[in-house]
Amino acid sequence: MTMISARRLAAAAGFLAAAALLAACYLPVRFDAEIEVDRSGFYSMIFDGYIVSVPLRQDLAQKKISPAEEKEKVAVLTRDLARDKAFTEVAYQKQGIFKVHWARKDDLMRVGMVTFFRRNEAILTLKYLKDNKYLKNQGVIIMAAGDMSRTVRQQIADAGLNMTGEVRLITDAKVLEHNATEVKDAAGRPGRKLYVWRLADLNAPTPHLVLVPG
Numbered sequence: 001m002t003m004i005s006a007r008r009l010a011a012a013a014g015f016l017a018a019a020a021l022l023a024a025c026y027l028p029v030r031f032d033a034e035i036e037v038d039r040s041g042f043y044s045m046i047f048d049g050y051i052v053s054v055p056l057r058q059d060l061a062q063k064k065i066s067p068a069e070e071k072e073k074v075a076v077l078t079r080d081l082a083r084d085k086a087f088t089e090v091a092y093q094k095q096g097i098f099k100v101h102w103a104r105k106d107d108l109m110r111v112g113m114v115t116f117f118r119r120n121e122a123i124l125t126l127k128y129l130k131d132n133k134y135l136k137n138q139g140v141i142i143m144a145a146g147d148m149s150r151t152v153r154q155q156i157a158d159a160g161l162n163m164t165g166e167v168r169l170i171t172d173a174k175v176l177e178h179n180a181t182e183v184k185d186a187a188g189r190p191g192r193k194l195y196v197w198r199l200a201d202l203n204a205p206t207p208h209l210v211l212v213p214g
Contacts, residue, residue: 025054027156028123029097031165033116035126037141039173041109041213043126047102047116049165050093051123053077057096058159084117108141109213122146124167134176134210143169143209145197153202167197167207178209 031049056073059065065073074092081090081100089101102116108128116124123146130139145167148156156163169180172192180195187194197207 026051026117026121026123027054027161028163028165029161030163033124033165033167034170035124035143035168036170037108037126037143037173037211037213038171039213041107041128041141042105043108043114044105045103045114045116045124045126047100047124050097050099052161053096053098054156054159054161055096057161060095061160081117086117109139128213135212138212138214140176141173141211141213143207143211145207147206148202157202161202163199163202163204165199167199169195169209171195171211173211173213176210176212179205179207180209 028047029050029052031047031051033045033047033049035043035045037043053073056070056077059073060070077098078090078092081087081098084102086102086104087100088103089099091099093099104114104116106114108114108126113125113127115122115126125142125144125146127142127144128139129142132140132142134140170186170189170192175193175195178195179197181198182196184194184196186192195209198204199207
């Protein structure tokens with residue numbers, strides 16, 4: 001293999017990897033998310049709202065694709081999302097935006113981690129950590145939303161996108177720390193607290209909570 005062909009192959013591989021990563025880029029636009037975690041580690045997580053394919057949105061805004069090409073890309077993205085059986089609704093709206101409903105429940109102590117909606121697209125994550133910085137001899141459960149740098153937030157805003165939503169978490173476990181907007185008793189759920197994060201835009205603080213199972 002010549003030096004030129006090797007360089008071309010490496011460049012092509014790099015381009016394909018970058019294209020694959022970009023093609024999988026989704027951002028929540030408007031949503032409600034509700035999580036419940038009990039002290040034994042059982043959880044339920046529901047995401048209901050709208051997510052946008054950033055690359056498709058950019059292509060449409062820049063008029064790089066035709067209506068026929070948009071239809072083809074939407075079909076590919078719909079199949080991509082629907083591979084996750086936790087999605088019970090995936091419906092294309094317009095301008096790269098999909099209406100989705102996703103729900104999952106399990107024993108977090110057994111599975112270790114759950115993400116909406118996959119690890120390289122972690123919009124919301126629940127994770128059980130035996131070894132952690134919070135407690136020496138006891139595991140903790142961490143709820144966190146995907147974070148973005150200030151630069152990425154600005155790039156998304158410049159593309160005409162925003163993010164608004166509400167995250168709610170109900171638990172009867174001891175909470176070590178959180179940055180919720182509001183905390184109150186969970187209605188009709190004696191002994192359980194409701195933690196609420198209201199996200200007004202892309203610059204809202206990233207939701208975070210640490211609780212102790214058991």
